Amino acid sequence: MHAHAAHHPALQHQFQTMSQQKESAVLGMWAFLLTEVLFFGGLFMAYMLYRTWYHDAFVLASTSITIFWGLLNTVVLIGSSLTMALAVRSAQINQRKATVMWLIATMVLGTVFLGVKVIEYADKFEHHHVPGPEYAFIEPGHEPIFELGPHGRELLERNSAESLNRTTQIFFSLYFTMTGLHALHMIIGIGLMCVITWMAWKGRFSSEYYTPVEMSGLYWHFVDIVWIFLFPLLYLIDRS
Amino acid sequence: MDAIRTIPATHYLNNGHGLASWLLTKDHKRIAIMYLVTISFFFFLGGLMAAGIRLELATPQGDFVAADTYNKMFTLHGVIMVFFFLIPSIPAVLGNFLIPPMIGARDLAFPRINLLSYYLYLVGGMFTLGAMLSGGVDTGWTFYTPYSAAASNTSVIPTALGVFIAGFSSILTGLNFIVTIHRMRAPGMTWFRLPLFVWAHYATSLIQVLGTPVIAITIVMLGVERAFGFGIFDPARGGDPVLFQHLFWFYSHPAVYIMILPALGVMSELIANFSKKKIFGYSFVAFSSLAIAVFGFIVWAHHMFVSGISVYAAMVFSFLSFSVAIPSAVKVFNWTATLYKGAISFETPMLYAYGFMGLFAIGGLTGLFLATLGTDIHMHDTYFVVAHFHYIMVGGAIMGYLGGLHFWWPKMTGRMYSEFLSRISAILVFVGFNLTFFPQFIVGYLGMPRRYHAYPDEFQVLNVLSSAGASVLGLGYLLPVIYFVYSLKRGEVAGPNPWGASGLEWEIPSPPPTENFAVIPRVTTEPYEFTPHVARERELV
Amino acid sequence: MLHILGRRALSVGRLTALSATMQLRHGLLAMSGHVTSLKVYIGIFLTLMFLTGVTVAVAYVNLGQLNKVVALGIATFKASLVVWYFMHVKYQSRLTKLVVVSGFFFLAILLGLTMVDYGSREWVNPPASLQ
Numbered sequence: 001m002h003a004h005a006a007h008h009p010a011l012q013h014q015f016q017t018m019s020q021q022k023e024s025a026v027l028g029m030w031a032f033l034l035t036e037v038l039f040f041g042g043l044f045m046a047y048m049l050y051r052t053w054y055h056d057a058f059v060l061a062s063t064s065i066t067i068f069w070g071l072l073n074t075v076v077l078i079g080s081s082l083t084m085a086l087a088v089r090s091a092q093i094n095q096r097k098a099t100v101m102w103l104i105a106t107m108v109l110g111t112v113f114l115g116v117k118v119i120e121y122a123d124k125f126e127h128h129h130v131p132g133p134e135y136a137f138i139e140p141g142h143e144p145i146f147e148l149g150p151h152g153r154e155l156l157e158r159n160s161a162e163s164l165n166r167t168t169q170i171f172f173s174l175y176f177t178m179t180g181l182h183a184l185h186m187i188i189g190i191g192l193m194c195v196i197t198w199m200a201w202k203g204r205f206s207s208e209y210y211t212p213v214e215m216s217g218l219y220w221h222f223v224d225i226v227w228i229f230l231f232p233l234l235y236l237i238d239r240s
Numbered sequence: 241m242d243a244i245r246t247i248p249a250t251h252y253l254n255n256g257h258g259l260a261s262w263l264l265t266k267d268h269k270r271i272a273i274m275y276l277v278t279i280s281f282f283f284f285l286g287g288l289m290a291a292g293i294r295l296e297l298a299t300p301q302g303d304f305v306a307a308d309t310y311n312k313m314f315t316l317h318g319v320i321m322v323f324f325f326l327i328p329s330i331p332a333v334l335g336n337f338l339i340p341p342m343i344g345a346r347d348l349a350f351p352r353i354n355l356l357s358y359y360l361y362l363v364g365g366m367f368t369l370g371a372m373l374s375g376g377v378d379t380g381w382t383f384y385t386p387y388s389a390a391a392s393n394t395s396v397i398p399t400a401l402g403v404f405i406a407g408f409s410s411i412l413t414g415l416n417f418i419v420t421i422h423r424m425r426a427p428g429m430t431w432f433r434l435p436l437f438v439w440a441h442y443a444t445s446l447i448q449v450l451g452t453p454v455i456a457i458t459i460v461m462l463g464v465e466r467a468f469g470f471g472i473f474d475p476a477r478g479g480d481p482v483l484f485q486h487l488f489w490f491y492s493h494p495a496v497y498i499m500i501l502p503a504l505g506v507m508s509e510l511i512a513n514f515s516k517k518k519i520f521g522y523s524f525v526a527f528s529s530l531a532i533a534v535f536g537f538i539v540w541a542h543h544m545f546v547s548g549i550s551v552y553a554a555m556v557f558s559f560l561s562f563s564v565a566i567p568s569a570v571k572v573f574n575w576t577a578t579l580y581k582g583a584i585s586f587e588t589p590m591l592y593a594y595g596f597m598g599l600f601a602i603g604g605l606t607g608l609f610l611a612t613l614g615t616d617i618h619m620h621d622t623y624f625v626v627a628h629f630h631y632i633m634v635g636g637a638i639m640g641y642l643g644g645l646h647f648w649w650p651k652m653t654g655r656m657y658s659e660f661l662s663r664i665s666a667i668l669v670f671v672g673f674n675l676t677f678f679p680q681f682i683v684g685y686l687g688m689p690r691r692y693h694a695y696p697d698e699f700q701v702l703n704v705l706s707s708a709g710a711s712v713l714g715l716g717y718l719l720p721v722i723y724f725v726y727s728l729k730r731g732e733v734a735g736p737n738p739w740g741a742s743g744l745e746w747e748i749p750s751p752p753p754t755e756n757f758a759v760i761p762r763v764t765t766e767p768y769e770f771t772p773h774v775a776r777e778r779e780l781v
Numbered sequence: 782m783l784h785i786l787g788r789r790a791l792s793v794g795r796l797t798a799l800s801a802t803m804q805l806r807h808g809l810l811a812m813s814g815h816v817t818s819l820k821v822y823i824g825i826f827l828t829l830m831f832l833t834g835v836t837v838a839v840a841y842v843n844l845g846q847l848n849k850v851v852a853l854g855i856a857t858f859k860a861s862l863v864v865w866y867f868m869h870v871k872y873q874s875r876l877t878k879l880v881v882v883s884g885f886f887f888l889a890i891l892l893g894l895t896m897v898d899y900g901s902r903e904w905v906n907p908p909a910s911l912q
């Protein structure tokens with residue numbers, strides 16, 4: 001069977017060849033990820049500005065977040081990137097069951113990530129670290145409820161509680177918007193993967209046609225990359 | 241020649257009947273027609289708002305509507321015209337219809353995404369309509385914080401959400417065009433054989449893909465601030481409202497090029513085809529589109545000279561803003577050189593092209609006044625600015641859109657419209673437009689601020705001129721509806737190529753078959769070769 | 782007329798050659814479904830894990846201003862590994878590479894030019910270097 005004479009069932013009418021179709025999908029996906037870079041870029045812009053302006057507030061607010069959960073999630077998410085890459089690889093070499101298995105592993109890891117996020121968010125709600133009318137970061141005259149970093153004491157002394165209660169809200173506004181949108185991307189990714197897994201199970205993919213697996217892989221890795229930046233920016237400010 | 245002038249037995253319009261065959265179509269031509277109908281609806285809605293504004297401003301007192309209502313009218317006028325008419329206009333209608341046949345393809349690369357993008361546009365539009373019905377919105381189309389986030393008690397969120405959703409429609413259209421132009425060109429259709437219309441759309445698509453996500457995230461930040469009480473731009477918590485303006489204009493300045501670049505592409509086609517000459521300096525015109533797209537991203541803060549940005553940043557952005565004048569001027573000079581010694585004819589599309597060149601030149605040159613720091617401080621937020629951007633967005637983009645629509649109407653429907661009425665309408669549009677907006681340059685220079693429903697008596701004469709012009713302009717816009725609709729049934733049959741134009745789209749029947757080409761063509765000629773035999777020689781369909 | 786026909790024949794000849802190279806190019810790109818070895822994938826994963834550890838460890842060492850530079854440097858390097866190997870950009874066309882680079886180019890414009898404003902807000906008088 002050669003590529004041009006016999007039409008592959010997955011070849012759409014507007015394309016001449018399978019490779020043209022695949023190249024189009026790859027370019028389209030990358031153009032979409034380009035869009036995503038600038039989408040998150042607006043948030044990184046805001047982060048950069050306010051981290052410069054409100055250094056002390058950002059340090060204090062960042063130390064109030066538990067590194068452990070962030071580190072755990074980083075390991076989980078990079079792990080899911082590996083399983084995703086292996087899913088694509090299995091599809092490339094015609095291993096249907098392995099494809100399905102790796103996809104399921106990816107979804108499981110993604111769900112673990114989201115579960116950890118729920119724990120973290122619940123903690124923030126409980127301690128009134130969510131911006132808005134209920135917000136309370138430092139109560140004047142009281143010790144903070146979180147463990148201070150090495151410069152924490154010094155920072156608390158040189159800023160009024162009132163000003164910290166205002167400006168740390170900017171940190172948490174960005175924290176929730178950034179991690180929230182990241183989590184939303186993961187939910188969309190898991191939804192996408194449910195469909196892809198089902199298609200893989202039905203044997204729709206082969207070494208000749210596995211574009212949907214590859215595309216969802218690209219998307220998933222991108223989401224991983226966003227987290228690779230979010231982790232140090234949100235969790236690791238000035239811990240020394 | 242008469243033998244050719246028939247409507248083919250099957251074409252994209254009669255291939256499938258009933259509502260579902262339209263609403264679920266993946267044919268780029270049918271989607272283009274759906275866009276045409278929908279954006280026309282929004283255009284007249286936005287026009288209605290404009291009519292209200294001009295009525296109010298006919299007298300110095302605020303007597304026609306209350307100040308609040310006036311604020312809502314100009315906001316909706318701006319939101320609807322920018323996001324739901326101008327941004328999609330040429331790309332979604334003409335680009336959608338023409339790019340595949342122009343490059344020798346059967347459809348766009350992603351037909352389903354094309355349909356999705358139409359529905360996103362529609363849903364976005366519905367949100368904005370919903371906001372209108374639920375009392376309107378009064379922030380101006382720019383949604384500046386902190387007013388939009390903290391103070392306004394109107395439907396900011398539904399409107400912004402509508403813009404957000406329509407933004408994804410725009411992104412997906414741009415993405416589809418980029419992939420299509422890269423991957424779907426017919427054999428022999430090299431980059432330098434592409435019609436300049438396609439180059440212009442390629443540049444436009446780059447802006448849509450790179451710029452739109454930034455306004456999307458800006459709207460998200462505004463939304464969480466308004467809905468959840470987050471504080472990213474909130475000055476009470478140390479946030480900077482000017483950051484909102486930076487992010488907003490990072491998209492919204494390039495957005496002007498989303499509106500004007502496709503019109504520049506239409507112009508190149510019109511000027512070559514109605515002077516029957518190869519475009520002068522093809523590659524310069526092609527690359528100037530890309531240059532405009534890239535330069536467009538480094539000038540945005542010229543909207544913020546008096547917003548409190550640093551003087552040094554203002555100097556940098558002022559200087560950079562001048563750079564955009566270069567590629568724009570390259571285009572105008574090249575068109576002029578193309579016309580020189582050409583076999584020029586004056587059919588309706590060409591009348592629009594002439595109107596465009598004059599108005600675009602005035603719009604562009606007055607833009608330089610506003611990019612200059614010293615003069616901008618005097619003219620900022622006056623009617624001078626309003627006049628300037630209407631010369632670009634109405635005098636430029638809408639003239640381009642109408643010129644293109646008149647040029648390709650016979651291709652889209654297979655029939656000609658009344659040449660007499662269409663010339664009258666082109667003249668009405670040109671005269672009405674200048675009468676509406678030229679006085680605004682003067683009244684703005686004299687110091688009349690924008691966005692107020694009342695003004696001092698001494699500005700009345702100029703405002704009455706402007707309102708009178710608006711009614712002429714409105715007439716000019718209504719006429720095409722009549723003769724276009726009339727032409728659908730009664731118009732003279734156009735045949736494949738009524739203008740003797742060059743380009744692959746003129747070598748297939750009008751209206752084209754669903755597949756555009758039965759056999760994918762092999763391109764052997766350079767663009768804009770007006771050999772009389774070319775069209776007849778190529779064996780197509 | 783003859784003249785035109787002659788030119789057409791010529792260009793058709795050129796075209797056949799052209800479409801042959803296009804087929805070839807398509808064929809080569811179809812091969813771009815490069816299968817990366819398990820060893821590479823696992824190696825990259827372990828490197829990413831190692832770098833995650835490094836980035837956390839370094840956060841506890843006081844390097845002053847260098848802390849954020851190191852943190853961002855490591856993150857960028859990790860992201861590059863993901864892009865290059867997991868996302869197969871290593872085996873993709875130059876166009877894909879260009880798309881990746883242009884994303885960061887326009888992001889740099891957004892961040893850089895905005896900071897031109899914020900960076901010079903305090904300059905009530907020109908800095909010494911400009912006087």
Ligand SMILES: [Cu+2]
Binds near residue numbers: 492493542
């Ligand atoms: Cu501008």
